[in-house]
Amino acid sequence: MAGHPQPLSPRPGIIAALSVLAVVLAAFGAVLWRAEPGGGPGPADWAALRFTVLQAVLSAVLSVALAIPVARAFARRRFPGRGTLITLLGAPFLLPVIVAILGLLAVFGRSGWLSALLGLAGLPPVQIYGLHGVVLAHVFFNLPLAVRLILQGWQAVPSERFRLAAQLGCGPREVWHLLEWPALRRALPGALAIVFAICLTSFAVALTLGGGPRATTLELAIYQAFRFDFDLGRAAMLSCIQVAVAGVAGLVALSTLPEGGFGAGLDRPVERWDGATPGARIIDALAIAAASLFLILPLAAVIAAGLPGIASLPPPVWRAAGVSVLVALASTVLLLSLALPLAATIAIRRRGWLESIGLLGLTASPLVIGTGLFLLINPLTDPFALALPVTAVVNAVMALPFALRALVPGMQDVLRGYGRLGLSLGMQGAGFWRLVVLPRLRPQIGFAAGLCAALSMGDLGVIALFADPERATLPLQVYRLMGAYRMQSAEAAALLLLVLAFGLFWLCDKGGRSGAEA
Amino acid sequence: MRALTFAACVCFAGTAIAETPELTVYTYDSFVSDWGPGPAVEKAFEQTCACDLKFVGAGDGAALLSRIKLEGERTRADIVLGLDTSLTAAAAATGLFAPHTVSAEFDLPVSWADPVFVPYDWGYFAFVHNADLKAPANLRALGDSDLKIVIQDPRSSTPGLGLLMWVKAAYGDEAAAIWQGLADNIVTVTKGWSEAYGLFLEGEADMVLSYTTSPAYHLIAEDDTSKAAAAFDEGHYMQVEVAGKIAGTDQPELADQFLAFMVTDAFQSIIPTTNWMYPAVTPEDGLPAGFETLIQPQTALLIPAAEAEAVRDAALAEWLDILSR
CATH class of the missing domain: 3.40.190.10 (Periplasmic binding protein-like II)
Known part of the structure; x- marks a missing residue:
């Protein structure tokens, strides 16, 4: 596609990519510059790398594999509350780690609901701690994301194709071969790469559910190097390994993306004649019910635990909630101004490596990035005064890969379907953005913005490194309440966080989809 | 900025209250939290010092030491509060800390003779x-x-x-x-x-x-x-939590004043029900009711x-x- 003229310039996107690269590299460079030269990775580091990659591969494959039937069911079915359910299922992704762990354990733990049920039948409690527990938790976090990414891939198929398939007498098998599988092929590699990258930096989840030091991940080793041994060189080296693994995985996955798409349609509502058989109905109903139970039960536990304390939340929690909302909005604006031009450039140039830059921010250890930025800012001004802007920037960079995965396929379709028309009408640059790209990509933009806002709300992130009493965010207050024995208030604050993060997500996502059929 | 403040203080010394001196204390995060000792300690000390006490939170005790090492001589801290005896040797080895001048009768189960660090709870x-x-x-x-x-x-x-x-x-x-x-x-x-x-x-x-x-x-x-x-x-x-004065501080007298304040009743009586530890010097009124039930x-x-x-x-x-x- 690079060969012919395009209505959009690739330049702003390249500037965006270079800015992200500059922030990450500068932070890395600052840590390395301050570090004393150290040795290479030792046997314990290789063991940590093996475990990290193993659990991340298992988590990614399982999350995406389980997401396929769920996304297919949502693509084929229309029922009241469908849109709300799709949005609601995204909630686990937004929870602070410690809260999600407690929610999961309320269901799957030794004294959880499932163990209680097994106890009634005279069976021993669930053994949740181990590699399977780590994978279960990561699937809980990432299944909703995988479902959304795959669903978006399928929804990019114009309704006219399904109509044509039905007129030609195609059954479910033929529809799968002709339409569903090719669309899935475009969505799967990106979904796998992104879930893999998220799980690669897991630390608290992996350690807690992994049951002990067997479940040592690279991120824990980085944390140890920094906090326990004060070995900055080791921390930077381990972080480089982490980034390299993610980068290779990203390149491999994104380079397998097939060319071509389904062309433009007339945006009529999709009707899926292929899903009308009783067998298909049962399978879809089962998939939706199972996913809903799995994702909503731990959430219900979080809500039930938080409700009693919500009325008596102390004022500092509300203040922190305000701070968090502002940070989330700022990082969302920043994210969109990076992601939209970058997505356009990737669609024009079709270069996988550009998107891999997006993965950088997600997989570079937040501890190393935060420390690096601290080292950069410290000689210039008081880092604590910049705590909130820095948090907003880091959150935006972290959300970039999600936004790109959501935006790039749609952007490709828009340029392929409307690029020549736009050019022939003399539309270029701002005009093409305003009249074609923004309206057509509204659902994806809404989703990306919502995801970034919610992630930014829920992420403890670098604020923990820059914390001072006046500038606490809501996740930090949740941890502080827990650290002060105030479990009930902490659970209520976590519920408030869930409601706010989800509310922001819902507003953006709904705003993007209103009027659209999906 | 601190240097400027200091310069301003020197220049206008004797004219009026030029600028309120500021004492920066690095500590662990749960100390500065709204539910920790930080807010009450800040209030109590500011009543006695005509200064601005500023707490900065950095993770936990070990992360605190990492932060000080990271900043080195350039650190903005005047006091570091929240290290324990597993960290004090490494902290002293940085050469960033100065000996203290505090003398107090500590109510610790062990004897205390560290020249650099002053215990505040255990x-x-x-x-x-x-x-x-x-x-x-x-x-x-x-x-x-x-x-x-x-x-x-x-x-x-x-x-x-x-x-x-x-x-x-x-x-x-x-x-x-x-x-x-x-x-x-x-x-x-x-x-x-x-x-x-x-x-x-x-x-x-x-x-x-x-x-x-x-x-x-x-x-x-x-x-x-x-x-x-x-x-x-x-x-x-046991865990004994201590504080120390940064050698390069631009507020050496205020820092000494804070360490001395730290072992008085005004500070020590805040500790038991905010940090949930034993005070290093038992306040005159004793421990809060309920502590006598502990093993x-x-x-x-x-x-x-x-x-x-x-x-x-x-x-x-x-x-x-x-x-x-």
């Missing part, structure tokens, strides 16, 4: 359980029992490291055998104290590694008598600060080896 590590549980009498008996425990990772948590030192101080060369006994009791290992305590409150384990003072929170703040700490007959490992360990264990780092590294290697099997 506590014993202990396994906390529901009061109706019949607790084992020592670590060996715990290892032999079927009880399930949650502990913290020594690489990321202060109590986690405390247990490592506890086993080493009490059992020396037999430490490996104790850990082998405990291995099948450990439900899981968490990143920090909060996660472990949360898991215990959710019923995931019978006991959790915490402090002998933890039941006091439930008793005093929640009127809940259902939690107890298990008294172990081999003794309990009193017969033996206080503490590895001297100078040996702590060497013991720590060997004990960690042993711990990782046994629990990774």
